[in-house]
Amino acid sequence: MDMELWYTEKQTPDHGITSKIRRTLYHEQTDFQSMDVIETKTFGRMLVLDGMVMTTDEDEFVYHEMLTHVGMFTHPNPKKVLVVGGGDGGAIREVLKHPSVEKAVLCEIDGRVIDVSREYFPAIAGALSDERVDIQVADGIQHIEAHKGEYDVILVDSTEPVGPAVGLFQKPFYQGIYDALKPDGIMVAQTESPWFNRDLIAQVYQDISSIFPVARLYTASIPTYPSGLWSFTLGSKGKDPLSVDVSEIPELETKYFQPELFHALFKLPRFVEVLTQGE
Template sequence: MELWFIEQQTPDLGFTCKITKTIYTAKTKYQDLAILETKQFGKMLVLDGAVQTTIADEFCYHELIAHVPLFTHPNPKKVAVIGGGDGGVIREILKHEEVEKAYLVEIDEEVIEASKKYLPEISCALDDKRAEVIITDGIKFVSENKNMFDVIIVDSTDPVGPAVGLFESNFYQAVYECLKEDGLFVAQTESPFYDQDLIRNVFHSIKSIFPIARLYLGFIPTYPSGLWSFTMGSKKYDPLEVDISKIKKIDTKYYNPELHKALFALPTFVQKII
């Protein structure tokens, strides 16, 4: 018998793929969690019915959300990830030798435990000496720590359930205060096809708090529409002014120095959103 997983991406559209095995399911304190074996993308992490990451395309998302901010900041030593319990962003961050410490601030410990057990390809860096896991609410964490980080990366789920507050203006204000005086941050901000109001609101909130606000795009095959946005707020460094000839060589499959600025070149319909 064939089994098919369906994510209802919009009320009128589904994304479906054949699954060969249900590896693990749990109802955690915060959400429904599933790890599935898919034929097309390999193992897949699903939270509340939404695809979070798959072995085949996780590099697209994790490299884009990590290397663009880390190569925009000239010397990122202390970095925090809000959300991102699978550990993929931490793995990418630790490819940067100058990073002394990367904190994973995740509300749902069970996401970390399941990823460590079933997705070692993604979670492998969580046991690194430079990584530290903190189980708490990201909003509480950034509000309680001031002037602490060079870079903050918000790797959240969609703006429903536990992640709603991570798309609000007072959270971005707390992120501003949690960053050092030349710090910068990036958040994943959903699909320019389906989430235009959200992207516009987030961009304008960030622009009213940070001197520099920039939107960039990447392609992530398993996310709604495939086209995905990331929004950066920066106190000092502009990603468009990076000297790309100075970008250090690291092992990547998506990110490269030529892309660094090109990612910020937006299609006309996306320019119009913001």
């Protein structure tokens, strides 16, 4: 008999996503969260933390490329980069595609996410073995406090604002990032769904605009994340992404990002644009 197994995530109290699965490959309760690896028919392997999809084999490229390359190409010469969270290694893999990078620090609070990603998601986590990578198993908030003026680019690849990630969406953390960046530094944070997290996006945009001279919001399509439309918020101490000359963006091996998309990203759909205008 053909078994019908389905994974359902209740993304809001009233709406969810459901996907047919072949099997559960791994389950663990870590010190910080519950962690599952499941094999879906449509999106390949899926990493689930506390019942929420973090990444899948098939659509991870969108999130990791779009979290990384917009800020990295806005910075004139990113050498030292920090990823907060992101224990699967996908953002680090994209950071290392930039030849200027000398050091990429991963600060992930839950070491078990790193270990399990290495085992079950080698195409995502493989870059963690690169010699330019420095892995710190620690709270991103404390790491930021202890490293003032060190980084060219800081990427916040965090879980939803629950548990240890709550502080990663709050103003003191963004001020800490500002202080941890060099004078022309740039940050990009994943900032959830323009459908389901409107207040959060508006608040984070306001906080980042009040700290950084330049704030920009952009979106990308990520089918396994709530609503399928995702937002990213960029803060810059130096260059405005709108002033980047796209003809100077070198070709990288990417599947979603391309130089011609760069400026179009900041032309937001109106229902998203209002979130930058103090709704």
